[in-house]
Amino acid sequence: MSLIVMKFGGSSVGDAERMKRVANRIVERKREGHQCVVVVSAMGDTTDDLIDLTKQICTVTPPAREMDMLLSTGEQVSVALLSMAIHSLGYAAVSFTGWQAGLYTEAVHAKARITDMKPDRVKKALAEDKIVIVAGFQGMTEEGEITTLGRGGSDTTAVALAAGIDADVCEIFTDVDGVYSTDPRIVKCARKLNEISYDEMLELANLGAAVLHPRAVEYAKNYNVTLVVRSSFNHNEGTNVKEEAAMEQGIVVRGIAYDKNVARISILGVEEKPGQLAKVFTALAKEQIDVDIIVQSGVLNGLADFSFTVALSDADKAQSVIESIRGTVGFREVTSESNLVKVSIVGAGMVSTPGVAAKMFEVISDLGISILMVSTSEIKTSCVIENGRLNEVIQALHTAYGLDTDSTVFVGGPSERR
């Protein structure tokens, strides 16, 4: 008998039929003799419908606190209905809101981080042999304010609960069979991974593989929670995410990710003197702009060029921040480019295998494509290139690193993240 946390996203419980299917899936587990705690998101379009209502009512941006009051009802509806569906199958179930489940967060709205987990009521209900259904995505501050966790919140709820009750495994049900070596919509022979390490998953998640939210992966790593990503539509083995993942013979790259949410800002003709970079990035940090890759060219005639990448949505803001410090920094021109993509190879074996990054540069160059920026870490190498021929590049890298498989894979839509 194991203690299992199961997490179902909003599309898995999108309507009454799907809700009943999920209830059956949970009861199967119960029949196998396991103790089950289930985390569930708001049904399908609920959140969007609620946001539409606010647009009809509000002429100014609504307070984040009230948005949390509003949106947290979505999961409360889901948990109550799922508990009823299980009850109709003849099993005892009890639903809890985030605060009832003991999920405490910092006093921040719309993207609160979990500060504490006191799952006493969950444990008590399990001891009474009940299936426990917990609302994902939400918690409560010490002062009794309802908060939401932001993107990936339900994944994080599931992991935090799994850690809090010392569960044997945390199963994340999604609309794909697991984590793939790359996006199966681009590479038909992408392979489903049986195992992946937390660090690799973290890189893939951060690089835009939408199956799991990075915050949830980080939480799982910190509390050593074994995650399984699997399909809610079939019983195939999913992907295990854990501390140490076995590598197949001869393979060093686990997966290939891409991120189109990239803009490059270039500051040209910067006067070379100490502290210039610090001024630029302090100004950006003050405006909450995250900078990813940073490249400085060589100095020519006392003038240097800087480039860095930011999220596409931050590009205009970043450009005007730079313009605003023109007086203190001194430069000729600031430019912004979009229509770029960051392609990355990820694999824990890279650090001990020479030539892995070099092969990436070679593959891209062989396609006649310019590499605009490069960034590396112990387990990944990223290249920024123009967006136009992305699919070709990913396919070529997938083949070059020996990741192609013959089997046809399930091609799903983008996973939900809530």
Add this chain to the structure above:
Amino acid sequence: MSLIVMKFGGSSVGDAERMKRVANRIVERKREGHQCVVVVSAMGDTTDDLIDLTKQICTVTPPAREMDMLLSTGEQVSVALLSMAIHSLGYAAVSFTGWQAGLYTEAVHAKARITDMKPDRVKKALAEDKIVIVAGFQGMTEEGEITTLGRGGSDTTAVALAAGIDADVCEIFTDVDGVYSTDPRIVKCARKLNEISYDEMLELANLGAAVLHPRAVEYAKNYNVTLVVRSSFNHNEGTNVKEEAAMEQGIVVRGIAYDKNVARISILGVEEKPGQLAKVFTALAKEQIDVDIIVQSGVLNGLADFSFTVALSDADKAQSVIESIRGTVGFREVTSESNLVKVSIVGAGMVSTPGVAAKMFEVISDLGISILMVSTSEIKTSCVIENGRLNEVIQALHTAYGLDTDSTVFVGGPSERR
């Protein structure tokens, strides 16, 4: 400056436009310099929509606890949106669920009674000059379970809050101008009452005048909360409900109510011996059947006839309960009649004015209508008659007791009760 509790029902906040209208109404009060606490119900059809969902999902009756988890989200949506609407008008507002507002109930679902009111957060928010929006109809047990209060729950929430924060007045906004001398859909010249006492209101409420729920009136009486029933569509003076209500010169009857939810059960040919009535009514009480009027005829040849009224929905059950004790009681026959109505006159002055009841019997007799049963209390007299000529009877009584007015009144639909 007064401290005001304002309660708006579900139809008052049925859509975005109405929600904004209610927000304006509240802000008007705030601009007048008052402190405002607002209790609001779920938007229009929300509750019905949620119940529809349960019907799609459940094959058995869903647990009442989970229904409360589900239905309480309706008010939470309302309070968040109303708070946002007020925020859009430039005023500070904060919304609270029942449990956040400190409304504690007994551990019963679907119809919990309020056990305690600890409105610390409400008081704190008022001290911060905020408009406070509280979810009606819901509370929490000491164990942290979400409960709902059942019919009239939002009225009761408003009254309990008004008592808890020692408000100057509790305004119940509805779709009619106030409490009328009788149903304005039946009597065109019904008069809106300026004042009515708790006891009279209680009788009218119990007799089916749907403006205020009896539980809320009882709570108001116990805690001496002044209620005002008024329209959410205009600024007319409403009806004041308080301990002592002034009577207009020459008028002893405040209002005329009717109740069609009546069935008469008759037990004929009962053997006359001690304890017979006790056996019958103990058996009915065990099955949770409320009995209203009871009449026993004279004894003839050692046999008596009993009649009593019950709610229409309880008639079949009552009949079979009586059949089941035939052996211990001993009677010839039990019959059930529907198509009846109970007409009542209510007025605190009746006790000190002789002949008020006699006039009622006379008016009904003059119409050639038989009075089937009679029941009296200090402030009311009720007659059960056949349903067919109800409107004529009410009109005749209204005229006979001097209640007719010349002004045309607003004719509203039935008020919501949640």
